[in-house]
Amino acid sequence: MSDAPHIAVVGGGITGLAAARQLRRSSAGGVQPRVTLFESSDRLGGKIRSRVFAGATVDLGPEALFTATPEVPRLCNELGLSDELVAPLQSSTAVWTRGRLRELPTGILGGLPNGVAPIVRSGILSPIGAARAGVDLMLPKDSSEHDQSVGSLVRRRLGDQALERMIDPLLGGIYGGDPDALSLRATAPRLHTLTREHRSLILGLVAAGRRTPPASGPMFMTLPGGLQRLITSLRNDLGEAAVFEGEGVERITTLSSGRHLLRTSAGRELVVDAVILAVPAGAAARMLRESVPAAAAELSGISYASVVVVWLAFRASAVELRPGTTGFLVPRSERKTLSACTWASAKWPHLAVHRDRVFLRCSVGRNRPQATMLEDRTLVADVVAELREVIGVLEDPIEAHVTRWQDALPQYNVGHLERIDRLEAALAHLPSIRLAGAAYRGLGVPQCIAQGEGAAKQIVSASC
Numbered sequence: 001m002s003d004a005p006h007i008a009v010v011g012g013g014i015t016g017l018a019a020a021r022q023l024r025r026s027s028a029g030g031v032q033p034r035v036t037l038f039e040s041s042d043r044l045g046g047k048i049r050s051r052v053f054a055g056a057t058v059d060l061g062p063e064a065l066f067t068a069t070p071e072v073p074r075l076c077n078e079l080g081l082s083d084e085l086v087a088p089l090q091s092s093t094a095v096w097t098r099g100r101l102r103e104l105p106t107g108i109l110g111g112l113p114n115g116v117a118p119i120v121r122s123g124i125l126s127p128i129g130a131a132r133a134g135v136d137l138m139l140p141k142d143s144s145e146h147d148q149s150v151g152s153l154v155r156r157r158l159g160d161q162a163l164e165r166m167i168d169p170l171l172g173g174i175y176g177g178d179p180d181a182l183s184l185r186a187t188a189p190r191l192h193t194l195t196r197e198h199r200s201l202i203l204g205l206v207a208a209g210r211r212t213p214p215a216s217g218p219m220f221m222t223l224p225g226g227l228q229r230l231i232t233s234l235r236n237d238l239g240e241a242a243v244f245e246g247e248g249v250e251r252i253t254t255l256s257s258g259r260h261l262l263r264t265s266a267g268r269e270l271v272v273d274a275v276i277l278a279v280p281a282g283a284a285a286r287m288l289r290e291s292v293p294a295a296a297a298e299l300s301g302i303s304y305a306s307v308v309v310v311w312l313a314f315r316a317s318a319v320e321l322r323p324g325t326t327g328f329l330v331p332r333s334e335r336k337t338l339s340a341c342t343w344a345s346a347k348w349p350h351l352a353v354h355r356d357r358v359f360l361r362c363s364v365g366r367n368r369p370q371a372t373m374l375e376d377r378t379l380v381a382d383v384v385a386e387l388r389e390v391i392g393v394l395e396d397p398i399e400a401h402v403t404r405w406q407d408a409l410p411q412y413n414v415g416h417l418e419r420i421d422r423l424e425a426a427l428a429h430l431p432s433i434r435l436a437g438a439a440y441r442g443l444g445v446p447q448c449i450a451q452g453e454g455a456a457k458q459i460v461s462a463s464c
């Protein structure tokens with residue numbers, strides 16, 4: 001019998017796979033840990049999911065990886081995927097507001113441009129809205145140390161229009177949530193820092209713009225074969241780890257020995273030395289309800305938003321895309337079904353090569369949550385009607401595909417980071433249970449990779 005610690009990873013999304021791979025590459029006191037991964041659904045990848053649609057491979061969940069931080073470039077390099085990464089053909093975005101598409105000024109922080117002039121020129125704000133944004137220059141410094149909502153800060157400093165037409169569509173596009181509820185510290189930390197360092201938000205943005213060197217490479221990239229490539233490569237790199245798909249963990253009981261008993265949906269009982277929970281917060285709460293009720297209570301307080309992704313393929317002659325733009329965002333105040341539309345054919349080179357068709361990826365849910373309940377056919381018809389209005393599509397799509405992501409995006413509402421601190425404190429006496437993933441400290445794929453690998457390192461050092 002080996003003395004290798006046995007570590008379970010629960011959840012086979014990007015976080016769980018990154019954690020399992022890190023464990024397999026680690027050594028605990030000179031021995032490689034035994035790793036067992038449980039995934040409740042019948043496939044690995046979680047929110048990362050690709051499929052063939054209208055003759056091309058497309059992503060149904062995340063489609064763009066942030067590459068300005070090291071996690072994705074490093075992992076792709078280690079997995080031999082670096083040569084496959086491709087950059088967008090262009091990166092500017094428009095906002096559908098005041099009756100037409102208007103270019104969003106190039107921003108440095110959550111879509112806020114570095115000055116008043118780009119705001120005025122963009123036409124996104126009315127003259128009165130732009131004048132109201134300028135009031136920020138005269139207001140006293142915001143010195144609140146406490147967390148507040150993004151909406152509360154931006155409404156106070158720049159006015160309702162700046163929030164509703166610029167910040168809401170951008171931040172909402174990432175979190176699918178409401179900026180009047182989203183935590184400034186958790187979702188816009190640089191904005192939080194600027195308000196404490198500068199008298200005015202606009203002056204702070206101008207100063208930050210001067211300090212920030214222009215990006216040396218693309219900020220976002222993707223894999224033309226679909227981000228599922230990342231999942232397949234991670235899976236192939238797990239070596240001898242035992243991977244159980246279609247088998248979820250239902251309960252975790254901590255034994256008097258300090259080891260943990262896992263009970264699975266297949267009736268399996270497994271005793272392990274440590275566990276990494278890389279599942280959505282609600283699932284983690286159910287597993288920990290009996291053994292660590294204080295942690296389960298905090299986990300239950302993290303709410304989620306749903307989103308529907310609608311892929312449409314049109315004949316090329318039916319759609320004329322505005323040059324230089326990769327799509328548009330829709331503020332909630334416009335009361336549309338669409339919350340965003342990416343002109344995937346204009347954005348990604350591997351889709352642009354299909355010259356006889358145009359691919360559009362639409363998001364629905366944030367602006368009209370009830371639309372997520374519509375039947376596929378009605379939902380597609382609503383989306384196409386809005387596309388007719390805004391970009392004048394001439395025909396119905398030749399193919400459509402609807403993916404419903406129910407309770408998929410964790411909401412980092414005001415006080416989120418304090419909640420995560422309390423959660424970690426509730427688990428502090430159990431260093432052999434770690435939580436990682438989208439629900440906690442960043443929901444983008446790079447942050448999930450960092451959290452998965454970080455949890456693995458902590459577990460290994462606690463087992464030595």
Ligand SMILES: Cc1cc2nc3c(=O)[nH]c(=O)nc-3n(C[C@H](O)[C@H](O)[C@H](O)COP(=O)(O)OP(=O)(O)OC[C@H]3O[C@@H](n4cnc5c(N)ncnc54)[C@H](O)[C@@H]3O)c2cc1C
Nearest residue numbers: 011013014015040046047062063064248249437438444445
């Ligand atoms: C539509 C959409 C678009 C997005 N776009 C982007 C983007 O462009 N770029 C970006 O960086 N991020 C994007 N994101 C966010 C990002 O995709 C996710 O936050 C990230 O993939 C979450 O990874 P995860 O492993 O933490 O969680 P998940 O992917 O949710 O994986 C958790 C896994 O745990 C499993 N599980 C649940 N319960 C149990 C159980 N009891 N036992 C065992 N397994 C269980 C689930 O089945 C799932 O596979 C997007 C998200 C969505 C929904």
